[in-house]
Amino acid sequence: EFSPSKILKSLPTQFFATLVSKVEKVKAEGHDVINLGQGNPDQPTPPHIVKALQEAAEKPVNHKYSPFRGFPYLKEAIADFYKREFGVSVDPNKEVAVLFGGKAGLVEIPQCILDPGDVVLVPDPGYPDYWSGIALAQANMKMMPLKEENRFLPDFNALSPDVSEKAKLMFLNYPNNPTGATANVEFFHDTVTFAKQHNICVVHDFAYGAIGFEGKKPVSFLQAEGAKDVGIEIYTLSKTYNMAGWRVAFAIGNRSVIEHINLIQDHLYVSLFGAVQEAACAALLQSQDCVDKLVRMYESRRNTFINGLQEIGWDVDAPQGSFFAWLKVPYGYTSESFADLLLTKAHVAVAPGIGFGNNGEGFVRVGLLTSEERLKEAVERISKLELFSS
Ligand code: PLP
Secondary structure (H helix, E strand, O other): OOOOOHHHHOOOOOHHHHHHHHHHHHHHOOOOOEEOOOOOOOOOOOHHHHHHHHHHHOOHHHHOOOOOOOOHHHHHHHHHHHHHHHOOOOOOOOOEEEEOHHHHHHHHHHHHHOOOOOEEEEEEOOOOHHHHHHHHOOOEEEEEEOOHHHOOOOOHHHOOHHHHHHEEEEEEEOOOOOOOOOOOHHHHHHHHHHHHHHOOEEEEEOOOOOOEOOOOOOOOHHHOOOHHHHEEEEEEHHHHOOOHHHOOEEEEEOHHHHHHHHHHHHHHOOOOOHHHHHHHHHHHHOOOHHHHHHHHHHHHHHHHHHHHHHHOOOOOOOOOEOOEEEEEOOOOOOHHHHHHHHHHHHOEEOEEHHHHOHHHOOEEEEEOOOOHHHHHHHHHHHHOOOOOOO
């Protein structure tokens, strides 16, 4: 038997794996679990995108290795998409890198620009995959608390000057997983100023870049003046077009970082299946009615769930974007004990906030990834729980 490398052993445990096994156990006992624990979109990919894949799969050109770094037509489509959606202009050859899903890109980036011991600023609570890339690069994380009183935005002034001075990289993510908070362009202006001051590379994870509520479209980091000087944005097709299984995303922005990503990928992969690249173009360039419909669906689910909880006396805020609700746990529970109670007594699975960092304690994350009927049923089950009284 071979033992794993020290680096592999240093990776954080994938806490979703623990969650899945807990859910499976309750299901195996014969219970009907409403699973709101994970972030897997429940809707199929729109048919016109699937059709584009089918047609492209017939073409022999797509049966060969596709060019390193992706077909030029895909990078042009990405540039056109950013211009159309966010008014941002980029050079498709130098400022776009095609990724095998956002997750791969997020894990690769620290390895592209950090040396062992370098400091990275990470949102807390935040998406755990940032930690994995940082561990693989043997770099050090410094947490940036996201506090409710700051609308879950980091307060750069509250970081110790020593930490800001040493930091080389910073992750941000709005609309935010897990809190559902959004950022405005002023916040991104402040981010650019802070990053320039301390020479920090910003990676803005824009996984929920299409999902904003009450008519407010999410803001791209690249809309802030000077953003391209200090960083990149990661955009995935997983959520916008329900293409999580297809593994297609891209990085866009600062050309030196894009070049480093391309370089590391030259060693790891050739490129995506050509038919997936053609289908990605169909998604980005054809009618966006499917996206409007999706956003309306999530907003309606959000309203049903949040209103339902408010009606049974819960003090909850509606998320402004993403497809997550971030709920304060009731008096007397930790995030984990409350998630366990919901799972075992109400058969509703949610993710304990502690899984997203120490500042996630006191909250649970609910994925609005099932029908309104099931969400109503979840509220109904929650209303019947016997909780400690405060
Ligand atoms: N970033 C955030 C915040 C996410 O929630 C997810 C998916 O859940 C991703 C990135 C990765 O998406 P993908 O790897 O499917 O592109």
